[in-house]
Structure formats: C-alpha cells, structure tokens
Amino acid sequence: MQCEIITIGDELLIGQVVDTNSAWMATELNACGIEVKQISSVHDDAQHIVAALNEAFERADIVLTTGGLGPTKDDITKHVLCDYFHTELIPDDTVKAHIEALYKDRPDVLNRLTETQWLVPKAATILPNRVGSAPLMVFHKDNKILVSMPGVPYEMKIAMTEQVLPYLSAHSAVFQRSGLSGAAGLNSIIHKTALVYGVPESVLALRLEEWENNLPADLHLAYLPKDGIVRLRLSQYSNNLSAEGGLSAQRSDSAAVFKQLLELLGDDCIATEDKPLESILGDLLKERHATIATAESCTGGKLASLLNKQPGSSAFYFGSVVAYDNSVKHNVLGVRQEDLETFGAVSEPVVRQMAEGVRRLLKTDYAIATSGIAGPDGGTAEKPVGTVWIAWATPTETFAQCFHLGRLREQITDRTCVTSLTKLIKYLHIS
C-alpha cells in the first residue's frame, strides 16, 4: 500500500516554516504498513495543487494533504478540492455544532469567516477535528483515497492518530479483499536500527561489506551519519514488494539477520533501537534508580531540554544550571575564581568543578558539564572555535575530555550534546 504526502502552503516554499509534519506522518504510516512514496510541498496555488494531486495519484493509492484549511483568503485547499472532485460546498450541522462549542467563550471568533469552516464538500466524508475548526475531509476516487488535514502540527497529529489511520486501516482491508489497485495491502514494514559511535561511515561499510553483499533481496541496509553517530537501518518491506519494487517470493527472518549485524558491530553499537540518545540514557538511569543533573555553558540548556522532553523524565532528571556567564559558574556552581582566570572557562579544571558543583548542589548521582567555544567569536589559536571540554561526575569518579567538534555554532552545540550523552551511555554499559 503506497501513500504520498502533499503539504500545502507558501510558508513552506519561502522557508518561513520547516515541514515537520511529513516525517511524523511517515513514521506513523510505516508503523501501519503504509509506505510513503514521495513528499511534496507546494504553494497555495490552485493549478499547482491540482498538478501535484494528479502526479501523486499516478504513483500512490492514498494521498494525504496538510494545510490551506484556515478561514482566511490565502487558504484555498477546500475550494481546490471541490473543483477537483466536481462537487460543491454545503453546510454541515455536526461541524457547526462542534465549532460553536469550541468557541462558546469567544463570541468574537464566531464570526462570518469562522462560519465558512462548517461549509464542507458535498462529496466528501467528514471526520471530526476534535481540537480545531477545520474538518477532516476524505475523498474517494477510482478506488484511491485522499484525506485533507489541517497543517497545524498538533491538530494534524490528533487527526492522524484518532481518525485518519483507523479510517485507512478499515478501508485498506476493503482494498485487499477486493484485490483492487494492485496494492500490497497493509503488510508490515520493518525497520531495525543500530546506533554506532566513533566509527566513520566508510570504515563501517568495509567491515560490513561481505555481510551486506549477502543480504537477502527483501532486506536493505542504509547508513545515516550525523554528529559522530552512524545510524544503521535494516529495512524490510511487505511480502510481495521488495525495497526496489521487485517481487520477492519469500520473507526473510529480519530478526536473525539483524542479530548478525549486531555481532559484527560488537561494542561499537551503543543502542539497538532508533531512539534518541537522551531516551537511551534515561532508560539506563531509570533501571539503576539513578538521577542526573547538567551544568551547561556552551550547550546552554539544550541538554536539559533534551533530557526532560520525554514523558516520565522526572524519574531520573532533577534539573540543571545553565552557567553561561562566568559569574554563574563561580557564584552558583562554586567554580574557583582563580581557575576561571588562570585556565579560562573552557578548561579541564573548570568543567570538572562545574560537573561536581551541580552534582553536589542538586544532589544527584550523575552530572554532565559542558564548556566550549561555540563561535562565531571567541576562538583563539590555542582554543579555536569548536574546542569543547566535557566532564562527567559519577558516584565514584569524575572524568573529563577535550573535543574539537566543528566550526558552526549549531553543529558544535549538537555534537557536544551527542558526545556527552554517548560517553555516559558507554560508561553505564560497562559499569
């Protein structure tokens, strides 16, 4: 079963907004066995939207669109879909009642523009949008399905989870039974990921070469390097459709093949799931009933933000001190003023005292401290931009290391987070 995603909105094409919707949707669709063939972003322009719909329907059985459903003049998706499916707008009482309830305390919002939100295409099946005013619209065309959703990420996510995926599952069963559209049906797509730290992509590829050359035809290996980590992904598509689109008679045992991969990776593999590093660390800490704090200079709260992003983080994450200014390093974390002056903020003695200081202050088992030159200014010949000291304080020891993590501010911050989390994960694995 193949799907395409079309995200609609000028803001995407001028770079005002990053399309985060598509990746989220693709993950959820894959989990349901639906493959995403292409993602396209197009302008709020009738002719262009129609062209994109035509192209997508040529390749896929399901087309999902987001965006262009607001009440203002620049949003035209609903009108374009009416023309495309030769239908007209009619009022929908259920949608009307929902919108009136949604804005019952906001009479100013229940105005004549908002009223246009309960006009829906006559030919569409309407699914409720529990948290917004734009209804979800489903169209059927030659045994194919189009679903139009709002572009606001929170609304789209709730719509997908509660309405769209259940609807597609129900209707794809119809496809399978009737044998229509040549679809592979909702057979499962499997992705297994191993995270490797400290081995360059090409070195890794040589190590795996023989094994990779002997992979069964329905299994496919991908290398995804970023910030010093290579994510190795083994993918398996549905029974009758291989990754290359050809037919494969038999489904291989992907679990057994993945196990071979892990044996080849040995200790270089730091995780066997495609989870963020902060979740991997969080799970290790939870297992040990241990807690963590961070003292951050160059990462400036990013580690904190990563660690508590996940639900349930209060079980292991206590807090952080973002010590951006040197006065905070001294006054709050207790770093010796003379060390700041003698060695500078980006130095081993300072980063060690930061880690130990925050561990003592917040009374945690572990602590990570970062101090580096993220640029664009502040670099010297001795400590160029990209120089980063990281320290880890544990119940038994404190250790620190110096790294050179790139040239761009964002890159240096990201790599500092990756490096500091990975080293602690490796430490917990062996301790």
Next chain:
Amino acid sequence: MQCEIITIGDELLIGQVVDTNSAWMATELNACGIEVKQISSVHDDAQHIVAALNEAFERADIVLTTGGLGPTKDDITKHVLCDYFHTELIPDDTVKAHIEALYKDRPDVLNRLTETQWLVPKAATILPNRVGSAPLMVFHKDNKILVSMPGVPYEMKIAMTEQVLPYLSAHSAVFQRSGLSGAAGLNSIIHKTALVYGVPESVLALRLEEWENNLPADLHLAYLPKDGIVRLRLSQYSNNLSAEGGLSAQRSDSAAVFKQLLELLGDDCIATEDKPLESILGDLLKERHATIATAESCTGGKLASLLNKQPGSSAFYFGSVVAYDNSVKHNVLGVRQEDLETFGAVSEPVVRQMAEGVRRLLKTDYAIATSGIAGPDGGTAEKPVGTVWIAWATPTETFAQCFHLGRLREQITDRTCVTSLTKLIKYLHIS
C-alpha cells in the same frame, strides 16, 4: 527565476529524519530573488529520482538536489545523475587532493570506499565542498541548471553560501542577457512580516478585510497562526511575475502598504520583522544594557536554549536554573518548602519565588519563571494538564499569570515559551 528542491533519501520518507534543509535553502534562495516552486522528497531509487528530475525541469530553471552522495552502497545519486546526463565517472585530482588533506590524520578513512568520492561525472562542473568528501556537481541542460549537494545540513549550508548561490547568480545573469528560458531573472522577492499576539486569525482577518481587498495585484497577504501568535506576511514577487503567476505592469510600493498594515494592527503588533521572539527580546535587552535569567520547571531548559541560541547572546543572557525537581526549587532557588506543600509547584507563590530567586542568585535585571503541568500525567480537576503559571521579575516589580496552554506536552512547552517571551516583550515596549 524559478527553482525546485529535491531531497533524496529513504530516511526522509520513513520519517527517520526531518527535512530541515529545504526551508533553509528556500530562505536563502528567496533572498537572492529565486522563487522555490516545489520541494520534493524521494527515495534512493533510480527510477524515482529520474521521474522527479523530469517533473522538476518541466516547471523550473534551476533544480537543487541534496543527499545520496555518501560512499556506501545505499547512496546512488551520483550514478543516477551520470545516467541522466549520459556521462561517465572519471577521477578528479583536485577532489582527490582535498579528500587526502581532509583525512590526513585518519588513514583508516582513506580506504577504497572513500576513494570513490573523487570519481566525478565527466560532464559536470565540480565545485569544492570545503568541509566534506562529496564534491558539489553542476550540470547544464537546455539552458537549465542542476546542482547536486550533500544532505548533511552543515555541509549543504556551507556549500550553498560559498559556492552554489554565487554560481547561480553569475549564471542567471547569462540567462537574463540572452533572454533565454522565459525566466524572470534575479529580480528581488520581498517578504515583510508583522507578528501579532492575542488576536485570533479570523478576528484579525475581519479587521483587515477592506484593506486586504484593496491590495495591489502584485502584493499578497498570508496568515500564519502558531502558539497564539499570528505571523502576517506581505509578499511581493518580481517585476514581471505576480504571486499568481500573471503579469503585473507596475511594482507597488510595498513599504508604504506595509506601513498601512502596521497602522491597522496598532499595539497588537509585537514585532515588524520575521525574527524569533527570543531575538526580539534579546535586542530589546541589549538596547537597555539589561540582563536576563530563567528559572524553568515545565519548559525544562527550552527558554534557556532559545535565549542563547543566537550569536552574541552573552551580552544579555546570564544563565538559568532548570528546577525540574521540587528539591531544586527549594534548595537552589529558595522557594519556601511550606509554599510548595500548601500551594503545589504549579502555583502563583512558587512561580514568583522562582523568578525572584533566580534573579537574585544570578544577579540579573530580569527573570522569567515557568511552572506547569505538561502531562501526560499529573493533571487534576483543579489543575488539568496544560495549566501553567508564569512569573516575570523586573527591577521594579514581579508579576505572575496563570494560563491554559493546550493538551499535548510539546504544545504546552512551546506555548509557555511563546507566552513568557511575548509578555516580557510587551512589558519592555511600554516601560
């Protein structure tokens, strides 16, 4: 001059990676007067890449691709481009010397896979990739241009800035002189944005209706609502191409029209540039030579991370205490234990003491404190998920307010950041 972006990689289509490249590229291209017509993400699949190239060349003069240039088996872009442009791979001595210099300290990386990186298509113009091993490849076809770049964001950004944009500028001048390809040439694209807080989209649209209906044909207004802010964008495309693709004889005075918009918005407009809220606040603080700190519970370091993301933030941002656990609120920020017990962590007395505590501890002029129930657990009938208290401490007073900011963890965190920054921006505007 129209352009299309094609991002290549299975990881984009299975949701393993969010395509942040395209938005960044679109912003830079727009600034050079190049309009982005469509963004497409496709699999590492020869047939599919070729189809996407054909479709893009039908619509645009310039096609930019990212991804698929690594040394491993799953990366096929270079080979597909060779077939597409009927050419073959040949070794390039300049690229070879660059790669050997790049990995001079890593003999293990200078292996036979990495060696394939200095094979380049004979028909391509090669531009140097200063920070990576994959060369940038430029192809010309029927007076149109294709540039293939690596997908790693840092490499792509340096490639675009230092190589691709200068190359396109130089070559589009050739287009203009020869009058080829019907391109509008590198005339300027103008986007002017006003940020409005606290007015729902439909209410705003009614207020602007008459003015919007009378906009000149070459100006286009777009509404972009998110987290309680509406970004109003007035766009003007090139001289001979209106937003709808039609011809407009004359270019309007967009500055004068934008001024009219600002008059209609009055005090509801909190900024007249499309800058992040943290930059707007940063600039206001820098003007006043004032400093800020944050004490964060439910935002967990996100405010800190936003405030110091921008270069030069050390002028106004001192640091933060992420007080996720109540012990940190009490021990580090000095929140009274009895208030934590009597009123709970999400309460006015606690959030006020957090703001005042961090302002005192870090010795700053201003402070923001947040404490809320971000969920999914922890909600009660009295304080449901989404309840957030925010406090602002200033040199003269402390004020606090309770908000209800949604139901999803991520949404609540984002909206808390937006609300806390916006309120302080408004306060600084009038104080």
